[in-house]
Amino acid sequence: MQTKRTIFPNKLLPYALLTPQLIITIVFFLWPAAQAVKSSFEREDPFGFRTTFIWFQNYTRLFGEPEYLNSLNRTAIFAIAVTFISMSVSLLLAVAVSRLLRSGRAYTTLLVWPYAVAPVLAGILWWFMFNPTIGIVPYLLNQFGISWNHRIRGNDAMVLVVLAASWKQISYNFLFFVAGLQSVPRSLIEAAAIDGAGPFKRFWTIVFPLISPTTFFLMIVNINYAMFDTFGIIDGTTSGGPAGATNTLVYKVYADGFLGLNIGSSSAQSVVLMAIVIVLTVIQFRWVERRVQY
Amino acid sequence: MVENRPFLAFLTHLVLILGVAVVVFPVYLAFIASTHGSGDFLRGLVPLLPGPHMIENYARMLNSGLSTAGAPPVWLMLANSLFMALTIAIGKIAISIISAYAIVYFKFPFRLLAFWLIFITLMLPVEVRIIPTFKVVADLGMLNSYAGLTIPLIASATATFLFRQFFLTVPDELMEAARVDGAGPLKFFRDILLPLSQTNIAALFVILFIYGWVQYLWPLLVTTDSRYYTIVMGIKRLAAAAESDPYWNLVMAAVILAMLPPVLVIIFMQRLFVKGLVETEK
Numbered sequence: 172m173q174t175k176r177t178i179f180p181n182k183l184l185p186y187a188l189l190t191p192q193l194i195i196t197i198v199f200f201l202w203p204a205a206q207a208v209k210s211s212f213e214r215e216d217p218f219g220f221r222t223t224f225i226w227f228q229n230y231t232r233l234f235g236e237p238e239y240l241n242s243l244n245r246t247a248i249f250a251i252a253v254t255f256i257s258m259s260v261s262l263l264l265a266v267a268v269s270r271l272l273r274s275g276r277a278y279t280t281l282l283v284w285p286y287a288v289a290p291v292l293a294g295i296l297w298w299f300m301f302n303p304t305i306g307i308v309p310y311l312l313n314q315f316g317i318s319w320n321h322r323i324r325g326n327d328a329m330v331l332v333v334l335a336a337s338w339k340q341i342s343y344n345f346l347f348f349v350a351g352l353q354s355v356p357r358s359l360i361e362a363a364a365i366d367g368a369g370p371f372k373r374f375w376t377i378v379f380p381l382i383s384p385t386t387f388f389l390m391i392v393n394i395n396y397a398m399f400d401t402f403g404i405i406d407g408t409t410s411g412g413p414a415g416a417t418n419t420l421v422y423k424v425y426a427d428g429f430l431g432l433n434i435g436s437s438s439a440q441s442v443v444l445m446a447i448v449i450v451l452t453v454i455q456f457r458w459v460e461r462r463v464q465y
Numbered sequence: 466m467v468e469n470r471p472f473l474a475f476l477t478h479l480v481l482i483l484g485v486a487v488v489v490f491p492v493y494l495a496f497i498a499s500t501h502g503s504g505d506f507l508r509g510l511v512p513l514l515p516g517p518h519m520i521e522n523y524a525r526m527l528n529s530g531l532s533t534a535g536a537p538p539v540w541l542m543l544a545n546s547l548f549m550a551l552t553i554a555i556g557k558i559a560i561s562i563i564s565a566y567a568i569v570y571f572k573f574p575f576r577l578l579a580f581w582l583i584f585i586t587l588m589l590p591v592e593v594r595i596i597p598t599f600k601v602v603a604d605l606g607m608l609n610s611y612a613g614l615t616i617p618l619i620a621s622a623t624a625t626f627l628f629r630q631f632f633l634t635v636p637d638e639l640m641e642a643a644r645v646d647g648a649g650p651l652k653f654f655r656d657i658l659l660p661l662s663q664t665n666i667a668a669l670f671v672i673l674f675i676y677g678w679v680q681y682l683w684p685l686l687v688t689t690d691s692r693y694y695t696i697v698m699g700i701k702r703l704a705a706a707a708e709s710d711p712y713w714n715l716v717m718a719a720v721i722l723a724m725l726p727p728v729l730v731i732i733f734m735q736r737l738f739v740k741g742l743v744e745t746e747k
Contacts, residue, residue: 177640181571189579193582200620207597271481281485282484286738287731288728292723297491298704402592429596441593445594
């Protein structure tokens, strides 16, 4: 690993400098993670007196549970929908902003601030807007003969959390798309324009392929976001309901372990989630570093 | 522009105005709700224009809060949030900059191991190790304390990487010259490296402040005593109460107050924010 050409000769100082970071890492990250792995192989009796080592039983039971499979399924729908909606809306807005010179900055300011809104607040804002009794959206939908009730209907609840989660993520994707669009060489676009390609053709044949590294990077980040950072949105609105329709994997770990006190199963779920994060991080670092080249 | 197409220019603005409207509307609605009296919600539909009760609602939430929901006054929760966000941002920067310094400017056994240990934290978000982490914090007696709210979140792989990347671009000659002049490692760090890192520190600070402010799950786990509630998690209690009583005006006033500080940070430090965001994710 890289260092400087010349280095300081001190023997103990570097350890002293690393100590605070490493202590926190070990005590609050590595140790708990190891505990989660350990208890995912154990069963605690109902009174907490004895724990028995049961190999993979927690896992086999987990993947046999209809609720867990439902949660996997729901998480996949949620993550794909959030990634797709927030990325396509942001790309559209980024392309529009990059066409403008002066007013672009003002629009940017108006579009980026939701990054600072906590997920749970985003959830509450949308929950309020869609509130079946006083919300404005159900009222409008009612005018078209559509009845809305996310407290009862699972699909309505899913739409609600997807919208809230996408809304919050637009600003992030938008900024990265704007940066990506700025790095597309003007000369290519001008050459294509001289050859008679219209704006839409130029976008699909030149700009879109050239920003594919950004798109790919954002895809991974968005899946990661939808799976792990949306706990607040779920907890602030539907609490996983109705009937498990919005019970994402992260929410289920919390609900089973912290509220339901089923440590073995919750730990096994944690370990599955860790595996997912590790895969996503590896993809992000391996593939994104390499960059899609043309 | 490559060519002049009035229709496309019109479409561009239309798309952006619609986009801004969608982004702003939920907050606008919340703000409007926060300016009305409680009775205005009983009629069925949320009003769309501001009402006359704005100051009254905000003053009530700031000073006394909703005691029926078991939440403390908003000013206390705001102060807790501010403390938490500042401690996390400053703490993360402080411990990351010194660990990056150790990794770049020294050679010592287990350097690579230390680097990887820090790297691994990226793969272990709090959401996947909820219960064991809670247990550790409980065993250390850190539940319901400011230490418990902040210290477990202070390790930062991304900040360490950012500083490492930056230190590698600092010319070697600076350090050699400093050594020739007799500066020790701490003096070099304080007088040369730290001033050079100013912009990076500021950009990172903006991102980490927001990170600390929006924390939800962690305060939810470690605080049961309402004195330590942060605003973001306290609002959940308020919202739950509003489901049964029509206190939406007060809840929305709290929501607006909770959003305001980090949103203002982004708006006024947009350049640093964008720099920090793009660089931490590289």
